[in-house]
Amino acid sequence: MLSDEQRRRLSEEKNSLQKAWDTTSQKLTQIRTALAIETDPSTKFKYEKQIQEEEKTLRELEDRLNEIEEQLESAPSIKLGSKQSKSLSDIPVTGFEASEVDADYTTLRDLLSTKKFKEADEETFRIMLWAARKETKGSLEKRDILKFPCRDLHTIDQLWLASSGGKFGLSVQKQIYLDIYKNDQRAFTDKTGEKLWEFAERVEWITGSGRGEQPIYDLRATIGHLPQKYLIKYILKIFFCEEREKERGKKKEEDIFYPDTFDILMEIEKAQCIDIVNAIFFRIQCQP
Incomplete structure (x- = not known):
């Protein structure tokens, strides 16, 4: 205490x-x-x-x-990600109870209440950008995520949990990620990104061959499948960079010691994406 x-x-x-x-x-x-x-x-x-x-x-x-x-x-306090027995109508979507930055989650709630999961996925990403003041840029950086208001994450998570019977939500995805690491907190600082492939397969965002899967926007989808737009592009970028590294490994030895600028920038981008994904799962734990 x-x-x-x-x-x-x-x-x-x-x-x-x-x-x-x-x-x-x-x-x-x-x-x-x-x-x-x-x-x-x-x-x-x-x-x-x-x-x-x-x-x-x-x-x-x-x-x-x-x-x-x-x-x-x-x-x-109420733990983020705990499976609350709230209905959608019981979850605040406006005011300080819902948001630390005066965000309005009415649209997200209404879309989820009618099981319009595709539109709700897009709205989730849109309002996360709005809350982080990154609408113009269209993407989040690690520092944006680590500063993201906890109460807003809690509201987004609770709306997804309530609309899917606990099947979808940010906390569900975080727990799947932790399960892969056997609940080791070092999951949030792993710089290799080795387990992200397993996570993406577990929530059926990619196939075993590494190809991206088409999203399933209904309750037939596997646990943790949604929402995904806020996160999936970073994971796919990591996989793309890894494929580039494999191709690079086939080149001559002297080239490896003197990689071109593009290769170095790719390595930097991969590291940044891994940091972003880890930050997202880490921040989902925060208390409102």
């Missing part, structure tokens, strides 16, 4: 660490970009060492953020 004062202090520390993470992440991206265009071997070596140092700092910040999230979860 946490007192209000302990919760306040943890929240303040979390905000401070999040700002430090944002700064470090931006610096890391700049160094990686500089490395991608640098040709001098000694300078490239210097950048690689800096990348290692910044990645270590990020891991330390993420570990502490994980610890704080776990401590905050011990406070008495």
